[in-house]
Amino acid sequence: DVKVTQSSRYLVKRTGEKVFLECVQDMDHENMFWYRQDPGLGLRLIYFSYDVKMKEKGDIPEGYSVSREKKERFSLILESASTNQTSMYLCASSLQGVVTDTQYFGPGTRLTVL
């Protein structure tokens, strides 16, 4: 059974803190993605990675960075958390170059920044 796991389901941080969100997949997928989900806005892509140590900006990368040191792990970093980064964060992975393939999602991390 395919699996994408995220390190926390719920997280509460203070403004200005550095925040790490971790994602691990066990499907040997090349691609990994970070989204944020907000009511009325759907899912918006923050960053994605198509290989170890490779990354590309998505639609809303400002205020975020990512790290991919190993194929199975993709981290999202908030260097200095702000209240407007309170959101649900979803990680996903997929095979590369297969247009018909789906993305597999983790359960999400609900981050609250006070």
Add this chain to the structure above:
Amino acid sequence: GNSVTQMEGPVTLSEEAFLTINCTYTATGYPSLFWYVQYPGEGLQLLLKATKADDKGSNKGFEATYRKETTSFHLEKGSVQVSDSAVYFCALKKSSGDKLTFGTGTRLAVRP
């Protein structure tokens, strides 16, 4: 650029009612089209997909047909259940890439 437009929710139905959630898209080329579902407290999971014009995706009683002429991929189910209460997302993937473009989601609530 690519975009997906879904009907706004919430959609509230009684059990056994017929469901339609509209989805239209804008894209160049021949994208693949997907419906994802998000049950309360969970991540998204694939519900069904279609990869070329006139294809019909189906799963768990849900269906959607890829209509190139109307650039649509409407989701339908003949008889909804309370357990279908969830948020439904329409999405597309370009023929030349790996990224998904999502609609804003439609929340469905089914009353017993």
